[in-house]
Amino acid sequence: MNPREDIAAGRRWVVKVGSALLTNDGRGLDEQMIATLVEQIAALRERGCEVVLVSSGAVAAGVVRLGLAARPHLLHDLQAAAAVGQSVLVQSYENAFKRHGIIAAQVLLGHDDVIARDRYLNARGTLNTLLDFSVVPVVNENDTVVTDEIRFGDNDTLAALVANLIDADALLLLTDQSGLYDADPRSNPHAQLVEVADVHAPELDEMAGEGGSLGRGGMVTKLRAARLAARSGTQTVIAGGRLPDVMARVTGGENLGTWLRSGRRPDTARKQWLASMLQVQGSVELDAGAVRVLRESGRSLLPVGVRGVSGAFHRGDLVSCRDSEGREIARGLVNYSAAETREVMGSPSSAIENILGYAGDPELIHRDNLVLV
Numbered sequence: 001m002n003p004r005e006d007i008a009a010g011r012r013w014v015v016k017v018g019s020a021l022l023t024n025d026g027r028g029l030d031e032q033m034i035a036t037l038v039e040q041i042a043a044l045r046e047r048g049c050e051v052v053l054v055s056s057g058a059v060a061a062g063v064v065r066l067g068l069a070a071r072p073h074l075l076h077d078l079q080a081a082a083a084v085g086q087s088v089l090v091q092s093y094e095n096a097f098k099r100h101g102i103i104a105a106q107v108l109l110g111h112d113d114v115i116a117r118d119r120y121l122n123a124r125g126t127l128n129t130l131l132d133f134s135v136v137p138v139v140n141e142n143d144t145v146v147t148d149e150i151r152f153g154d155n156d157t158l159a160a161l162v163a164n165l166i167d168a169d170a171l172l173l174l175t176d177q178s179g180l181y182d183a184d185p186r187s188n189p190h191a192q193l194v195e196v197a198d199v200h201a202p203e204l205d206e207m208a209g210e211g212g213s214l215g216r217g218g219m220v221t222k223l224r225a226a227r228l229a230a231r232s233g234t235q236t237v238i239a240g241g242r243l244p245d246v247m248a249r250v251t252g253g254e255n256l257g258t259w260l261r262s263g264r265r266p267d268t269a270r271k272q273w274l275a276s277m278l279q280v281q282g283s284v285e286l287d288a289g290a291v292r293v294l295r296e297s298g299r300s301l302l303p304v305g306v307r308g309v310s311g312a313f314h315r316g317d318l319v320s321c322r323d324s325e326g327r328e329i330a331r332g333l334v335n336y337s338a339a340e341t342r343e344v345m346g347s348p349s350s351a352i353e354n355i356l357g358y359a360g361d362p363e364l365i366h367r368d369n370l371v372l373v
């Protein structure tokens with residue numbers, strides 16, 4: 001039995017191509033690489049796979065087009081570079097796909113598009129419709145309008161959200177390394193490739209390091225992306241994009257790169273949406289009993305299990321639930337503001353009416369609005 005038969009069975013793929021691969025050492029877009037990737041996607045589709053491509057490279061392409069000496073640091077400079085570079089990027093893909101008779105579509109997504117549930121569902125509908133039309137969506141972050149606080153910043157996270165949106169079977173993160181090593185191979189020549197691991201294995205956090213000068217997130221964001229993707233049951237493979245025929249080989253189940261196995265059952269669509277919201281408005285500290293109940297029995301969080309509150313959140317905001325050492329356990333949408341939570345924490349739900357003067361929900365966070373981290 002092929003241990004990677006789960007991968008080989010995948011029909012719906014999200015392929016993410018990082019800046020580190022696409023940008024010719026900072027000398028603009030590597031057109032040859034784009035042609036090679038597109039040829040491989042065409043071959044994948046011939047085998048009956050659906051593919052969404054998440055491609056970085058806009059900033060890097062814009063930097064060269066504008067004649068800048070290096071990747072800028074100021075947000076507006078980055079956004080200007082992205083605006084110039086995105087059209088160069090998408091034009092390159094358009095030309096390359098056309099040579100294979102494939103229609104491509106540009107899809108730019110921002111953080112707002114996943115926070116609002118109606119926009120989230122809309123993005124899902126559009127991507128699914130594009131796939132129904134046999135189009136290859138080419139997705140990037142909508143860099144020109146985002147502010148620093150709401151940027152994904154790295155396209156690994158964006159690719160995972162896209163995988164959630166379309167319920168992808170598998171996510172392929174192509175980069176300049178052959179996969180995840182047990183240490184950053186740039187600084188440790190003895191680093192060993194991890195061939196397969198459970199995506200939730202805690203020791204992976206020790207191994208994953210930051211990115212290079214061209215890319216953004218390194219292996220840290222790739223690991224986080226794989227965990228986010230696992231929420232829709234999506235398998236992740238991290239592999240070297242310069243390897244000949246890498247897409248056909250990985251998707252065929254060959255033992256290449258790092259397979260981060262997503263073992264558990266997929267979350268519900270609502271919980272996937274909740275997990276995709278990146279920004280919390282505050283946090284609550286739980287006592288040991290509440291930590292156990294959340295982790296082990298998937299129940300709601302009641303005010304009685306809360307010991308502390310920080311931040312200025314309102315009803316309906318996303319709040320992080322932490323243990324006494326500050327480790328995040330879960331996230332969820334609260335039924336009470338920070339001020340109200342301070343008043344009712346530590347009390348049984350039956351006392352809420354007396355304390356606040358009105359009868360609200362018995363839970364601080366209902367289990368349907370709660371995701372474990």
Ligand SMILES: Nc1ncnc2c1ncn2[C@@H]1O[C@H](COP(=O)(O)OP(=O)(O)O)[C@@H](O)[C@H]1O
Pocket residue numbers: 017018019020021056174175176177179180181182183184185186207208209210211212213214215216217218219220
């Ligand atoms: N444990 C690790 N294994 C492999 N690469 C690592 C590791 N830790 C950090 N890295 C770095 O992550 C980089 C890839 O991420 P990044 O630069 O963000 O590329 P991309 O643009 O493809 O997302 C590699 O060049 C490598 O130096």
Ligand SMILES: N[C@@H](CCC(=O)OP(=O)(O)O)C(=O)O
Pocket residue numbers: 017018019020055056057058059060082140141143153154155156211214215216217218
């Ligand atoms: N949206 C940006 C991509 C950000 C980025 O560099 O991502 P990555 O290469 O995945 O670390 C761009 O197109 O330049």
